[in-house]
Amino acid sequence: MFLSIAIPCHNEAGNLDLLLDEIVAAMSGRDYEILVIDDGSTDNTADIIRARAKTLASLRFLQHDKAAGQSAALRTAAFAARGKILLTRDGDGQNDPAYLPQLADALTAAGESYGIAAGQRLKRTDTRLKQLSSRFANGLRRAILKDDTRDTGCGLKAIYTELFRRLPFFNGWHRYLPALVLREGYHVTHIDVVDRSRRHGQSKYGIFDRAAAGILDLIGVWWLRRRCKRVPEVQEISLDK
Template identity: 30%
Template structure:
């Protein structure tokens, strides 16, 4: 089957969530507004996630996986998904399912006119500390990037794959995907999406890496912005 959209699902020690992930994504494929496949990226999980992922992929034709030899982090998992995707559109969702794949249809409504459509979590169901640290981190990022984005940490995005593959990823860059699309002169849109409490597993980010990490990554982004190469070919013999 020819798919148009690949959903990347980064996984790190999420054995307690994967049964729900299978159910939710399989249900979404029945109502997806474009033909869609699923790509699990197992980021070196040390629990039973790999065995569960293989079982899921054996049950569903549209599900595939890649597995890292060791844990490399969320940005690496997303980058690997971009590299392996062969569809015109690519997106991702966290395996904690605090967002719903159903909302991909809301993002896909706009992707023909934009190069990245990102969700903005409304009425977030996180703790006060997590919400405040995210607001501070987003404020720091906006001050450096001027990207105008309210919630770059939202794990629900759709990107045109040719733009995604040109992003020079580094650790922490998942927070800067809209800014990196803008560096390519791409157009970005925010769309409200639903948010839910985590029902299983544990969060992989704490207060320290929600604040210090984004601040350090901002300096890396500024360096990259200064050195970034962008060009448009106006004529070719091919």
């Protein structure tokens, strides 16, 4: 099965070279493409991508003219992807690429009624304050959305590309993919992944700005799920006599 790997990047020049090497090693024997989405970087991220493309045939370069955020970058990848399954991961190197083939296998093994395989982080490397705030946010989300996912903030996911394209888009949707997939009538499967520390650069998210946006997003996703109406399957009946 042909797979697409999406890597949203904003000023991740220090992490990208090693990350691409790790992906190539992890995906050995698989048929895949790598889509790097440069989300308005102001460092030399674009130069690194162009240099690697000379020797890495599977690499594709998508560039935003200005920073639009991780959700927009993943949407760009979803509509450009050629693979049946889209594998997502963050560009900061914290998500270990070794789990990418495991996610693809978990999704296909789960069966046709499953739409996404989501990674759930163990041994978090964030500060204690970030861990506590994340635990509270995840608990609140699970209580309201009933998405049965312990950790939606993990960037490692495998989702069918056509399904991803159908999901309602909004800024922050990448944190609610399990709930949005459930809304479409599919199930969610999970695998545990081990978190790593960021090698270079700084996190693009703070605790309080994420919390403020997260409350509005949570209300919005709850409303979307409540207002969802199943689209019936349509069969044309032959009128030949």
